[in-house]
Amino acid sequence: MDLTFTPAEEEFREELRSWLRAHIPDEWTRPGFWESLEDSESFRLRRDWERDKADAGFAGIQWPVEYGGRGGTPGMKAIYDEETVRARAPRTVNPLGLTFLAPTVMAIGTDAQKKEIIGPLLRNEVVWCQGFSEPGAGSDLAALSTKGVRDGDDFVVNGQKVWTTNAVHGDKIFTLVRTEAGSEKHRGISMLLIDMNQPGVTARPLRQMSGASEFGEVFFDDARVPVTDCLGEIGDGWRTAMLLLSFERGASGISQYTEFRRQYDEIAAVARKLGRADDPVIRDDLARVLTELECLRLHSMHVLTQVEQGRDLGFEASMTKLQWSEAFQDLWEVYDRILGEDATLDALTDGTDLRPLHAQAMWSRSVTIWGGSSQVQRNVTAERVLGLPR
């Protein structure tokens, strides 16, 4: 048992910490700051900040040096995940590009694609969206119907994507498109890299129940994409998508733990302020959540250990998602119980602004849906891990 990081990793932690300390204005760490901004303003600030961070050498932590990354260890990536949350760094504007697209391009992209995509992604010059879900294809992704028809050296694309994160800010979108007429399920799909800044692509924001608009809809009306902008083989897009999604498996949950544990402490403080901290039911509720959060922390150490040992977690990644998302949702249920009849008010009687906390409570309703709903994750765990029959 060794729960420490290497000296080189700890040195990296110090470097990162001091950079973050120097480059995150106090104002940004105030509760509710980001929620108070216009969506486009928040995006611009975060985009610029993230570019500076990349220039300082704190992006692409595990990417090879040849791609402009840091060439770091899985331990450094875990430290990065933890420290950025701890410093209340702004959320990345390019999560899908950084987490999913870049490693996939490194693995199977053409030389031209590697050159064209990876560098700009690292510095946020190009913001990427993921065009997978459609109105008729959510959990059942292979039911997608967006079509691409060959026209000379281009595909002409028609259809619609939905729940697209950063839809209105995206420059490009990696998109699953049915490029073989009459094909069914996961056959005949290609992953096309489509420029969103063209007349054939329209993005519209969707307002979430929280009031924010972090995602939207993307419409393709005779959008054009060169056939060379296909990632992986034409018609082999399903396999490309599975490879792409596999890059989430190494995600340990440490950033979630760090954030949720801080929220737990904030909620416990609210309980004390309201005189609810000595209610045995509330105490039991909070302790139940804390138990799950601590288990999440241990699980993140387990995942990191497996990654460092060179093992692919495969379908066990479903467990990570279930654990953090369900615990997070439970935490905010408990928050509502602490507030009781005041659960929906904008502020406490002493003026404490509850809206930033409400934003998290609303957000908690989404986490058990996106990225594979809890119901899908349970099916995966039951069938692929426990071997129960389909």
Added chain:
Amino acid sequence: MFFALTSDQQEFGAAVRDYLAQRFDLAAVRTVVENPSDDGNPASLWRAAGEQGWTAVTVDEDHDGLGLGLVEAQVIARALGAGVAPGPWRGTVLAADAIRLAGSDEQKAAWLPKLAAGEAVGAFTTRGSAASGLPVVEYGALADVVVAPAEDGLPGLALVTGATASPVGSYDGTTRLASCSGGTVETLPGTTVELQRLLTDRATVLVAADLVGIAREALTRTVAYDRERTQFGVPVGSFQALKHALADLHVGVTMAEHAALYAAHAVDTGLADAELAVAVAKAKSSDVALQATAAMIQFHGGIGYTWEHEAHFFYKRAKRLAGQYGDVAVSRERIASLTVGA
């Protein structure tokens, strides 16, 4: 970062599991369950515990022990839980721990080699006191030495030998309980309040690990059964109501495994969050073992409620251990006092 068992630690656990599978399976457990007036410590199993170093695990090498840590001890505890194995292993290990950490040189020399070899049976309890009597002691009737609080409500541990034991009935047939009174009482001179806390924590971790073993085995057996059992022309394990419950249990048991492992390491190395880690391990393992063993009965259907089926061995053992050293509610209150405030 290495949060896992080493290959040596894994092999230790596998050796215990293999022994139980080959030499002391559930049919053997049944014999113990169905003969409550026996001493509940089958000779072949106890001999193996001594010969294979299960009882020597945390005893120092100077006293013929293996000198290993609580992490290795919880590996054994987990395997014994999975096999719902009877016998005074935990009490013997904990009594040896107490003597190793707080005993005089004479006490160590007198007891540790014997306890390590399984030639003496130990017991450990935090209930009652040597002065006023010990109401419930695991294998109290068999124990050559009992480590217990010396006086009611006061710090201090005592060694009790030659006590009078009367059986205490329990529906957990995989163990034997007794109340103990009288006997010869010696103090353990090195006892401090901190050390008493530490020993209780070590006991709690070993109980948590037993519960984790019970939970994992209950789940594994239930999954295996539900893959085979057909109704409506299909395996019942293909029904989503069962799938989702079993998937959630798999996540829960895995988390409890992490929690017991971490708590063992935290207590053994004196990490700052050891107290929280122990409470988390006990809360989670108790909770998940009760869930998993209840699910074992439910998802076997009617057969799961019969005496002939072994589900009740797991369920009843989990019921008893879930309450020991603080049940879910007590463990959570400890967590709340550490993280919410009084």
